[in-house]
Amino acid sequence: MIVAVGMAIAVALVIVVDALSAGVRDAQREALASVYGVGTDLTVTGAQAEPGEGSGMPQFDFGEDAGSTDEDGTTTLSQSRLMPDIARGTLEASTVDAAAGIDGVVAAVGALSLTNMTFDGELPSPPSGADESARPEPAEGDAGGPAAGGFGGGSFGIDSFSVLGIDAAAATQSAGPLSSTAVEQGRGLGSADAGQRVAALDASYASSEGLSVGDTIEVGSEEFSVIGVLSSTSSTADTAADVYIPLDVAQELSGLGEAVSTVYVQAAAADAIGDVRSALEEALPDAAVRSQSELASTVSSSLSGASALITTLGTWLSVIVLVVAVALAVLFTMSGISRRTRELGTLKAIGWSNRRIVGQVTSESVVQAVIGGVGGVAIGLVGAAVVALIAPTISAESPAQPVGGMRAGRGSRARTRSVRSCFRRTPPS
Amino acid sequence: MAGGAAEPRRGPAGGGVMDATQSRSAAPLYRLTGVTKSFAGRRGGVQGLAGIDLEIDHGDFVAIQGPTGGGKSTLLQLLGALDTPTSGEVEFEGASVAHASPGALAKIRAAEIGIVFQAFNLIPTLTAAENVDMGLEPLRLTRSERDGRVHDALTRVGLAERASHRPGELSGGQQQRVAIARAIAKRPRVLLADEPTGNLDEAMRDDILAVLDALHAEGLTLIVVTHDSAVARRARRRLRLEAGTVSEIGL
Numbered sequence: 001m002i003v004a005v006g007m008a009i010a011v012a013l014v015i016v017v018d019a020l021s022a023g024v025r026d027a028q029r030e031a032l033a034s035v036y037g038v039g040t041d042l043t044v045t046g047a048q049a050e051p052g053e054g055s056g057m058p059q060f061d062f063g064e065d066a067g068s069t070d071e072d073g074t075t076t077l078s079q080s081r082l083m084p085d086i087a088r089g090t091l092e093a094s095t096v097d098a099a100a101g102i103d104g105v106v107a108a109v110g111a112l113s114l115t116n117m118t119f120d121g122e123l124p125s126p127p128s129g130a131d132e133s134a135r136p137e138p139a140e141g142d143a144g145g146p147a148a149g150g151f152g153g154g155s156f157g158i159d160s161f162s163v164l165g166i167d168a169a170a171a172t173q174s175a176g177p178l179s180s181t182a183v184e185q186g187r188g189l190g191s192a193d194a195g196q197r198v199a200a201l202d203a204s205y206a207s208s209e210g211l212s213v214g215d216t217i218e219v220g221s222e223e224f225s226v227i228g229v230l231s232s233t234s235s236t237a238d239t240a241a242d243v244y245i246p247l248d249v250a251q252e253l254s255g256l257g258e259a260v261s262t263v264y265v266q267a268a269a270a271d272a273i274g275d276v277r278s279a280l281e282e283a284l285p286d287a288a289v290r291s292q293s294e295l296a297s298t299v300s301s302s303l304s305g306a307s308a309l310i311t312t313l314g315t316w317l318s319v320i321v322l323v324v325a326v327a328l329a330v331l332f333t334m335s336g337i338s339r340r341t342r343e344l345g346t347l348k349a350i351g352w353s354n355r356r357i358v359g360q361v362t363s364e365s366v367v368q369a370v371i372g373g374v375g376g377v378a379i380g381l382v383g384a385a386v387v388a389l390i391a392p393t394i395s396a397e398s399p400a401q402p403v404g405g406m407r408a409g410r411g412s413r414a415r416t417r418s419v420r421s422c423f424r425r426t427p428p429s
Numbered sequence: 430m431a432g433g434a435a436e437p438r439r440g441p442a443g444g445g446v447m448d449a450t451q452s453r454s455a456a457p458l459y460r461l462t463g464v465t466k467s468f469a470g471r472r473g474g475v476q477g478l479a480g481i482d483l484e485i486d487h488g489d490f491v492a493i494q495g496p497t498g499g500g501k502s503t504l505l506q507l508l509g510a511l512d513t514p515t516s517g518e519v520e521f522e523g524a525s526v527a528h529a530s531p532g533a534l535a536k537i538r539a540a541e542i543g544i545v546f547q548a549f550n551l552i553p554t555l556t557a558a559e560n561v562d563m564g565l566e567p568l569r570l571t572r573s574e575r576d577g578r579v580h581d582a583l584t585r586v587g588l589a590e591r592a593s594h595r596p597g598e599l600s601g602g603q604q605q606r607v608a609i610a611r612a613i614a615k616r617p618r619v620l621l622a623d624e625p626t627g628n629l630d631e632a633m634r635d636d637i638l639a640v641l642d643a644l645h646a647e648g649l650t651l652i653v654v655t656h657d658s659a660v661a662r663r664a665r666r667r668l669r670l671e672a673g674t675v676s677e678i679g680l
Contacts, residue, residue, distance in 0.1 A: 342548075342550060343550070343552055345550075346546070346550040346552075347563065348511070348535075348538075349509065349511060349538065349544045349546075349550075350538065350539070350543075350544065350563065350564045350567075350611065350612070350615075351535060351536075351538040351539025351540070351542075351564065351566075351567040351568075351615070352535065352539075352566065352567055353531070353532060353535040353539075353567065354531060354535070356566075356567065
């Protein structure tokens with residue numbers, strides 16, 4: 001009985017751990033779908049920029065006539081800028097065609113990942129009588145308080161949201177970030193939208209900002225018409241960005257020219273992914289080619305924690321539980337035989353052969369193991385169902401990408417309010 | 430040599446304990462010649478039996494007495510084909526079993542020898558009928574034959590109506606009667622009993638003795654190890670085993 005119970009518990013634990021592992025893998029796949037695209041097998045991105053490279057810290061440049069100054073000398077400023085991720089390199093647009101031309105590639109879709117940052121606030125007038133040329137440069141982040149040289153008292157905020165430039169002609173393809181979205185209102189981007197100032201919004205972003213189809217949104221200091229609201233087809237994942245705009249417009253406003261930040265590649269078959277990957281790495285030596293599992297390893301938050309827990313602790317837990325169960329089964333069986341010495345001796349005395357007695361004990365052990373196994377499967381299935389019932393929601397966040405001292409990334413809700421950030425104000429001449 | 434003086438008796442044809450298909454040879458049931466048995470111990474070897482010469486005839490009723498450690502149980506194990514001697518010869522129905530294989534000894538135990546223990550040694554999770562049936566398992570009989578033998582054996586010990594009771598639901602005397610039924614269901618040539626009344630009160634002891642007397646009257650050979658003088662008095666022969674040697678006690 002004890003052996004059967006022990007076996008049942010061991011089998012149940014293995015099933016639960018296995019179910020947990022499979023569940024996390026599925027959840028991981030689901031959570032990554034928006035970041036990655038449901039049909040996407042590989043992503044090609046620009047090589048990570050070395051520290052000190054890239055476009056540098058984002059800057060807001062206000063000209064002499066920027067903003068308006070009221071009677072007490074306070075200047076009100078507002079500016080919106082569209083910036084690439086400074087830590088990420090970009091790829092030439094021809095990379096998309098190069099990837100699409102590789103054998104085994106069904107679809108290749110390019111996208112440009114950007115961040116829109118809006119500066120909005122008031123700055124006080126400089127101290128009267130101060131020597132303009134001798135005025136010290138404002139220290140970073142000090143604008144809100146008394147600053148060196150007596151300049152201070154300003155109040156401003158920086159708002160940001162993620163923008164993804166999508167090849168409008170390929171927006172409906174099976175690969176790419178829009179493949180895991182559904183149109184909730186209006187329509188999605190289409191071929192006719194190329195070059196147009198139109199945008200599709202993520203549903204949760206639209207909700208939080210109170211935007212809907214027909215409204216306008218300022219992206220890169222230009223007005224865009226909201227033509228649709230998109231939501232993720234996954235209940236546990238966000239869409240890839242807050243705002244989707246045509247790729248050519250994104251390239252124009254960001255000043256990057258014919259560039260993309262990511263190429264989403266779909267292979268013809270699962271077993272062709274390895275060959276496609278090799279061909280991509282060979283054809284694009286400067287780009288980084290990643291599969292979904294590699295992407296998962298770079299994703300932070302509970303997703304990677306759960307994944308690591310399952311792949312390491314889960315595996316070892318299964319092994320340990322099985323070893324302990326087998327050891328306990330052996331010990332309990334030996335103990336049981338010791339307790340049954342008189343009974344087994346009696347069987348021998350009344351004519352049972354040694355082989356028959358061993359067979360009897362073995363068959364009893366097998367029956368116990370079967371009972372334990374079947375019971376364990378039942379308990380394990382119940383346990384897996386309980387885990388599914390109380391399973392925590394896991395989320396995905398792309399790796400930290402410092403932009404002007406903030407973090408913003410695809411799929412993240414990295415939005416900040418009234419952040420005192422580094423900036424440079426062009427002093428009035 | 431402690432020779433057998435008893436006249437072999439035959440049981441009633443067909444319905445007795447003796448299997449009707451079994452035939453008796455002219456040789457004694459047991460013949461032991463120069464039998465020794467030693468056991469290895471941490472302080473050197475222990476001599477269990479020190480040269481036993483003994484013959485036991487068919488139908489005999491032999492009581493073996495003696496002090497604890499005198500070798501009674503060791504002798505019973507050799508007679509029950511549970512062990513083999515260190516030296517000497519043990520013949521069962523004229524055939525040597527001193528050097529028989531474990532498989533051959535198991536066959537002898539399964540078909541020819543019934544054994545009853547002081548502590549009954551019933552399997553507590555089985556009913557009386559199932560315990561009796563366990564003794565028939567090695568004989569490869571048909572189900573109906575086994576059921577018939579089980580019912581017959583329980584009837585002979587007066588427990589047919591308690592066939593479905595488990596040992597915990599029976600008194601000590603009833604449990605010992607179930608053990609006797611298990612031993613005789615196979616219709617053996619000899620019944621070996623190790624202190625069969627050792628755990629019983631006087632009334633129960635008399636019940637068991639009545640059963641043993643009836644079996645002996647039907648021609649079954651009985652060999653009983655006992656400290657109980659009431660049991661010993663029922664025997665046709667009384668042997669004393671002390672310090673590994675056997676001697677006849679006059680009746």
